[in-house]
Amino acid sequence: MRIDIITVLPELIKSPFEFSIIKRATNKGLVEVHFHDLRKYAINKYGKIDDAQFGGGAGMVMMIEPIDKCISQLKSERNYDEIIFMTPDAEILNQQTANTLSLKENLIILCGHYKGIDHRVRELFITKEISIGDYVLSGGELGAAVLCDSIIRLIPGVLGDETSALTDSFQDNLLSPPVYTRPSNYKDHKVPDILLSGNFPKIEEWRNQKALERTKTIRPDLLK
DSSP states (O other): OEEEEEESOHHHHHGGGGSHHHHHHHHTTSOEEEEEEGGGGOSSTTOOOEEEOTTOOSSEEEOHHHHHHHHHHHHHHSOOSEEEEEEEEEEEOOHHHHHHHTTOSEEEEEEOBTTOBOHHHHHHTOSEEEESSSSOOSBSHHHHHHHHHHHHTTSTTSSSSTTGGGGSTTTTSSOOOOOOOSOSEETTEEOOGGGGSOOHHHHHHHHHHHHHHHHHHHOGGGGO
């Protein structure tokens, strides 16, 4: 998989890709992540990429021309499955979206900034818009990092145990059940006996029941 991230602040977004699972994936050659500084496509030598919005109002708007230049150059080099815009006014990222995107080959992620982007970019270039929640950040970089992590960890070979991602919360619209490890008794707080029984069908039944109970209590909306 190749992911191209278009950003005003490449240094801000690079650090999450230099550690942990994402770094392991790039080291294994399972994913390539490339960062593109939008200011290199600015309309003048001063790096101008934004302007005041037509009709007045507070906040600057990212201009269409620099974004067009960057996306057009990337598209001239390869075909992209999706061109994604990170924005709060969009469909909220969920596990099903991450699952689907993890099967793609080439993605572009555009990070918004300021008041937003010229709407013509969304009409002409963007194929998918994603939000990571009903709140506003200073830019799309942190959201892009969250999206990339959710996708990359699903690529076969990235996690040490490839079945681990299949039992994550939300994979079956349920939250994960409680998990425990050694010691089995810590200051009189004991691990449930069923998990120590070795009866794996019963353990799986217990886990499914606990997952359902936790979902009903914490996220009943998932069961609708």
